[in-house]
Amino acid sequence: WWLRLQREKKPNNLNDTIKELFRVVPGNVDPMLEKRSVGCRRCAVVGNSGNLRESSYGPEIDRHDFVLRMNKAPTAGFEADVGTKTTHHLVYPESFRELGDNVSMI
Incomplete structure (x- = not known):
C-alpha cells in the first residue's frame, strides 16, 4: 500500500531506500520476548x-507496555494529560531528529 503513496511508479532507488530503512530500524531486539510475559502487552x-x-x-497512558507517539508532539508541560513514557515515535523520515536512547523510530 505504501508504494502507492510514492510519486514515481517505479522508483529507481527503491531497493536502496528499503535497505536504508532496515539499517535504521533496529532488528536485533524483540521487546515482546524481554519480559517473557504470558499475558497480552498493551x-x-x-x-x-x-x-x-x-x-x-x-x-493511564504511562501504564501501557509500549507508548507510541505521533511525530514529535511535546510532553514537557503536559505530563498530567499525555504522560511521560515514550517507547516509539511514528514519524516521517524528514521529521526524524534526536530520539531518546530508549526510543525507537518506526
Whole structure:
C-alpha cells in the first residue's frame, strides 16, 4: 500500500531506500520476548490532539507496555494529560531528529 503513496511508479532507488530503512530500524531486539510475559502487552498510540488537554490521561497512558507517539508532539508541560513514557515515535523520515536512547523510530 505504501508504494502507492510514492510519486514515481517505479522508483529507481527503491531497493536502496528499503535497505536504508532496515539499517535504521533496529532488528536485533524483540521487546515482546524481554519480559517473557504470558499475558497480552498493551499499547497506547498518542497523538497531539487538543482533546488531550486537561484530560488527566497521563498516568493511564504511562501504564501501557509500549507508548507510541505521533511525530514529535511535546510532553514537557503536559505530563498530567499525555504522560511521560515514550517507547516509539511514528514519524516521517524528514521529521526524524534526536530520539531518546530508549526510543525507537518506526
